[in-house]
Amino acid sequence: xxxxxxxxxxxxxxxxxxxxxxxxxxxxxxxxxxxxxxxxxxxxxxxxxxxxxxxxxxxxxxxxxxxxxxxxxxxxxxxxxxxxxxxxxxxxxxxxxxxxxxxxxxxxxxxxxxxxxxxxxxxxxxxxxxxxxxxxxxxxxxxxxxxxxxxxxxxxxxxxxxxxxxxxxxxxxxxxxxxxxxxxxxxxxxxxxxxxxxxxxxxxxxxxxxxxxxxxxxxxxxxxxxxxxxxxxxxxxxxxxxxxxxxxxxxxxxxxxxxxxxxxxxxxxxxxxxxxxxxxxxxxxxxxxxxxxxxxxxxxxxxxxxxxxxxxxxxxxxxxxxxxxxxxxxxxxxxxxxxxxxxxxxxxxxxxxxxxxxxxxxxxxxxxxxxxxxxxxxxxxxxxxxxxxxxxxxxxxxxxxxxxxxxxxxxxxxxxxxxxxx
Ligand code: EPU
Numbered sequence: 001x002x003x004x005x006x007x008x009x010x011x012x013x014x015x016x017x018x019x020x021x022x023x024x025x026x027x028x029x030x031x032x033x034x035x036x037x038x039x040x041x042x043x044x045x046x047x048x049x050x051x052x053x054x055x056x057x058x059x060x061x062x063x064x065x066x067x068x069x070x071x072x073x074x075x076x077x078x079x080x081x082x083x084x085x086x087x088x089x090x091x092x093x094x095x096x097x098x099x100x101x102x103x104x105x106x107x108x109x110x111x112x113x114x115x116x117x118x119x120x121x122x123x124x125x126x127x128x129x130x131x132x133x134x135x136x137x138x139x140x141x142x143x144x145x146x147x148x149x150x151x152x153x154x155x156x157x158x159x160x161x162x163x164x165x166x167x168x169x170x171x172x173x174x175x176x177x178x179x180x181x182x183x184x185x186x187x188x189x190x191x192x193x194x195x196x197x198x199x200x201x202x203x204x205x206x207x208x209x210x211x212x213x214x215x216x217x218x219x220x221x222x223x224x225x226x227x228x229x230x231x232x233x234x235x236x237x238x239x240x241x242x243x244x245x246x247x248x249x250x251x252x253x254x255x256x257x258x259x260x261x262x263x264x265x266x267x268x269x270x271x272x273x274x275x276x277x278x279x280x281x282x283x284x285x286x287x288x289x290x291x292x293x294x295x296x297x298x299x300x301x302x303x304x305x306x307x308x309x310x311x312x313x314x315x316x317x318x319x320x321x322x323x324x325x326x327x328x329x330x331x332x333x334x335x336x337x338x339x340x341x342x343x344x345x346x347x348x349x350x351x352x353x354x355x356x357x358x359x360x361x362x363x364x365x366x367x368x369x370x371x372x373x374x375x376x377x378x379x380x381x382x383x384x385x386x387x388x389x390x391x392x393x394x395x396x397x398x399x400x401x402x403x404x405x406x407x408x409x410x411x412x413x414x415x416x417x418x419x420x421x422x
C-alpha cells in the first residue's frame with residue numbers, strides 16, 4: 001500500500017489544471033452500452049474508478065481504448081454478458097450505472113447489490129423503482145439484483161427520497177428511458193451538472209431529452225442511439241478542493257478549467273468566510289484574507305452546498321476565528337474524517353448529523369488513516385498546514401478520484417511525496 005508524506009507549512013502559488021469530472025465520466029462511459037458504433041470521450045480523468053469502469057465495460061463486451069491524445073474510444077461489440085459481479089461492484093459503487101443501460105439495450109441486467117460503505121447506507125431502491133416503472137421486473141438472487149424486461153415503456157416517475165433525489169438513480173432511469181417506447185417524465189430528478197453532461201452526451205447520440213438541469217426531465221424514447229464525440233465537464237469537486245488548498249495555506253492559486261457556475265453555493269459560502277475568488281482569462285484565481293470568519297453550512301443536493309466538499313471545508317473552518325456549524329443532509333453519517341482530523345489538533349464535536357467546528361490556531365502533523373475519497377482529501381489539506389510531518393495512509397482512496405494529486409500540489413510548492421509502505 002502507498003501513503004502520502006506531507007511536510008506542512010508551505011504557501012501554494014501557481015496554476016493547477018482541473019481534470020475531467022469523475023462523476024460525469026463514469027455514467028457517460030456506462031452509456032456506451034446503449035450506443036451502436038463508436039463513442040469518443042475527451043477529458044476523461046485517469047483515475048482508479050475510471051480504470052475499474054473500463055474493466056467492467058470490457059467484461060460486458062465493450063471495447064475501451066485510449067488513443068495517443070488521451071481520448072477514450074468505446075464500442076459495444078458483444079452483448080452476451082449482462083452480469084456485473086461482486087468482485088467489481090464491491091470496489092466501485094458507480095458500477096450500478098450499468099444497470100439502466102443493460103436493461104434498456106440487452107433487456108437483462110444482473111448486478112451485485114452494492115452494500116453500504118464508509119460514508120453510510122447507500123440504498124439503490126429508487127433506481128429499481130424507476131426501472132420497474134419503465135417495465136422492468138426485479139428480483140434479488142444470491143445478492144444480485146436481476147432485472148429483465150420484454151419491452152420498456154415511457155412512464156411518469158417520481159425519484160425523490162428522504163434525502164432528496166438520487167444522482168446515479170436519475171442517471172440510470174434517464175439512460176434506460178432513452179430507448180423506452182414513448183414519453184418518460186422524471187419528477188424530482190437530480191439537477192447536478194454531471195446529470196446535465198450525461199443528458200447532453202445522450203442527445204448527441206440521438207436521444208431526445210429536455211429539462212435536464214431542472215427537477216423535471218422529459219425523455220421521448222427513440223429506437224436506437226449511435227455513438228458520439230463528447231468532452232467531459234471539469235471536476236467541480238476537485239476544483240473546490242484546490243480552492244480550499246489555496247485558502248488554508250494562505251496561498252494564491254489559479255485554477256485552469258474551473259466552472260464557477262457549478263459551485264455557486266460553495267463559492268458564496270467561501271466568500272463570506274473571507275476568500276477572494278475571481279474569474280479571469282487565465283482561469284479562477286483564489287487568495288484569502290488572513291482572517292477567516294466562521295459560518296454555518298448545510299449540505300444539500302445541487303445547487304446546494306455539495307456533500308463531496310463537506311470534509312474539506314471543515315479543515316478550512318477549523319482555521320476560522322470562532323465556531324462554525326456543519327450539517328450533513330445528504331449522507332448523515334459521512335463524518336469518519338472527524339476523529340482523524342482531531343488527531344491533528346482540530347476541535348470538532350459531532351452531534352448527530354451536525355459537527356461544531358471550533359477554530360484553532362494551529363494543526364500538528366500526525367500519521368492518519370484515509371477512510372473514503374473526500375475524507376482523504378481533507379486529511380491532505382490538513383497536512384498542508386500542519387506543523388511537522390503528516391502521513392496519510394491508504395492512498396488508494398485518493399487515487400479513486402483525484403488525478404495526480406501529489407504532482408499537482410508539488411508543482412505549486414507543496415512538500416509532498418508518495419511512498420510505498422513497508
Ligand atoms: N438514496 C436513497 N435511495 C436510493 C438512492 C439514494 O434513499 O435508492 C439516498 C442516499 O442514501 C443519500 C441520498 O439519497 O442519502 C443521495 O444519494 P445519491 O443516490 O444521490 O448518491 P449516489 O448517486 O450514490 C453520487 C456521487 C457521490 C455523491 C452523491 C451525492 C457518483 C458516482 N457518486 O452518489 O459521489 O456524494 O451523488 O451528491 O456520482 C464522491 O465522488 O466522493 C461521491 C461519493
